[in-house]
Amino acid sequence: MTTIYDIAKKANVSPMTVSRVVNNSGKISEKTREKVEKIIEELNYIPNNAARSLTLKQSKILSLVITDITNPFYTKVARGAEDKAKQMGYRLLLSNSDESFEKESEYVDMLISSGVDGVLIAPSGDESQKNLKTLIKNRIPFVLIDRHVKGIDCDLVMGDSYQGTRQLLEHLIGQGHSKIALINGPTNVSTAREREKAYFEVLRLAGIEADKKLAANISYMQNDSYKFVKNLISLPESKRPTAIFAANNFIAINTIKSLRQLNVRVPEDIAVVCFDDPDPIPDFNPFLTIAAQPAYNFGYMGIQLLIERIEGNGPAEKQKVILPPEIIIRSSSLKK
Amino acid sequence: MTTIYDIAKKANVSPMTVSRVVNNSGKISEKTREKVEKIIEELNYIPNNAARSLTLKQSKILSLVITDITNPFYTKVARGAEDKAKQMGYRLLLSNSDESFEKESEYVDMLISSGVDGVLIAPSGDESQKNLKTLIKNRIPFVLIDRHVKGIDCDLVMGDSYQGTRQLLEHLIGQGHSKIALINGPTNVSTAREREKAYFEVLRLAGIEADKKLAANISYMQNDSYKFVKNLISLPESKRPTAIFAANNFIAINTIKSLRQLNVRVPEDIAVVCFDDPDPIPDFNPFLTIAAQPAYNFGYMGIQLLIERIEGNGPAEKQKVILPPEIIIRSSSLKK
DNA sequence: GATTTTCTAGTTACCGATAACACTAAACTA
DNA sequence: TAGTTTAGTGTTATCGGTAACTAGAAAATC
DSSP states (O other): OOOHHHHHHHHTSOHHHHHHHHHTOSOOOHHHHHHHHHHHHHHTOOOOHHHHHHHHSOOSEEEEEESOTTSHHHHHHHHHHHHHHHHTTOEEEEEEOTTOHHHHHHHHHHHHHHTOSEEEEOOSSGGGHHHHHHHHHTTOOEEEESOOOTTOOOOEEEEOHHHHHHHHHHHHHHTTOOOEEEEEOOTTSHHHHHHHHHHHHHHHHTTOOOOGGGEEEOOTTTOOOHHHHHHHHTSOTTTOOSEEEESSHHHHHHHHHHHHHTTOOTTTTOEEEEESOSOSSTTSSTTOEEEEOOHHHHHHHHHHHHHHHHHTOSOSSOOEEEEOOEEEOOGGGOOO | OOOHHHHHHHHTSOHHHHHHHHHTOSOOOHHHHHHHHHHHHHTTOOOOHHHHHHHHSOOSEEEEEESOTTSHHHHHHHHHHHHHHHHTTOEEEEEEOTTOHHHHHHHHHHHHHHTOSEEEEOOSSGGGHHHHHHHHHTTOOEEEESOOOTTOOOOEEEEOHHHHHHHHHHHHHHTTOOOEEEEEOOTTSHHHHHHHHHHHHHHHHTTOOOOGGGEEEOOTTTOOOHHHHHHHHTSOTTTOOSEEEESSHHHHHHHHHHHHHTTOOTTTTOEEEEESOSOSSTTSSTTOEEEEOOHHHHHHHHHHHHHHHHHTOSOSSOOEEEEOOEEEOOGGGOOO
16 A cells, blocks of 8 residues: 555655645645646545544544335435435445444444444434443434434424324325324334324324324334234224324334235225325326425434534534425325 | 564464465464464464455455445345355455446445455446456456456356346236337346337237337436336327336336326226335335346355355356346236 | 473554654854 | 745654563573
């Protein structure tokens, strides 16, 4: 690897001069600059970031921690985050926690050790508090996306679970449904809690008596809706739901798969709605009725807040950005 | 940030001793080890990787460069790569070239500068040769996935474009199709070239005279199949294709969207097949007939080869791993 | 008991870059 | 003309960690 010293020797200047040329700092005579630049070119010099971040205490690397890289929602988040990071001269280190607190912890340690300048993180759940506190202790700025964490006050970019839930449920109610089941994520995740709360509240406001047996929490990862779905459809007709509100795209898909296995048709027998598109390309199979969140912007805005925090030109108080969902009504919830 | 010196002072030992405890190297008395470990715990010490990689000349960071992070194919590659990397004690820096040589170049420079130990890369095209040569010059091991590059001999993990194409086409021919169009990626990408070659060869072997006007190359990113599709269906009946072989998942989806816009039904009027599943979760919308490549394994094996190369315990000659596709026949190519 | 070996721990130098300061010669000021 | 700026460049120390060497004390050997 070519170093600043190799350049210096060949150009007959001091390493410091080379550094100044590379960083465009300090006064350099035009003659020296040209001479040095020619040799930099010639020797294919690429600065060593490890050395740089050792003195500068900054790496220009940010980290994005998401919980599922195969989920198009996070994939779009990543794309947005990457675009913004690149635009601002930062790189992105992508980590995937798989909804696991342990994996997340390992990554957080790794990130600190790598000297990232900041972290944009979709926390695995409320236990993540511990990991976030580790970040705080190491004075690494972070921004939460999609989910907040109990007991942590920080910048965040989130969706509006209440509005999304309300719109989805009102749509279902408008379609004549009154027995609506909820298949939700685990309660240690803020969005799941909020969607649950909204679910009961919206039903109440609509004058529908909610049946607690119609609501379940399942893991995002195992995503084992089958048993619960089977229970639902084996309820007596008078209790059996005619619609299912799935908390996210993958739960919805899995639920529909379960329904199909049980020979239940969607939407004829049971309507299904959820948050976020399961398709990487929207409108290819315009089937699911969804509350679509602006995932790209989650990433984009998140990185923006993060960089503001890092560079210290943001407001003192924490910023909470709430991005509203857009409801897209498609055939999974429409009577023919 | 806590350093080895903080620990050393508090434990009343030399920094070197702390280093030895942290790395489990050299002889340390049980007593000292315990003392030091306690303080490490207490002070929440996390090693500084920049410093480490400066002396060790290795970072334990690998990079995965893919061309489209929103494509489920690459998402699965990433998952596989990540799993293997983690298992081997490495981290993954994910970069997204968006099929652009320029973006790829920027990333390659960044990676070298970051001191990654190795790169797993799906090259944007044949021009990537230049970037790969930069890697070689900087003595950074790399492995190609999915695509090879003219003039570069290195380890690689690829699919079998010939077999996949053959099986897809034979299936179509078996369904009675003889006018089969090809909507392919750009010719500077090896897989596109190979699929094109296979397409003409298989048709020839089947005794079908290929019509060059039925084959087109479009960009993976713009993905503007509409014009070509419109041309196709406005051909006189005797020339008009009854099936389309799309080179990849996104082209296929886009093609189907175009067909729908033009009121052409799939598969009734035109059958469509392609490489790779467009769905992150297979079998949710079991619609497209595909040659499914083991994307997860592309990543997993790729990282394995890469680490072998880095750690120098692989065979001297370059390894070429070819992973065969599995053809999955679904409704997009089946007559009712 | 003297010598060698083995443990355990410390010292020094260096990785590549840069901040902070030092220095020289030319340009400017009074 | 002497004194002061200023432009351009060099020197030194440092970031945090580790390799390579050194050194003292205990254990083993003869």
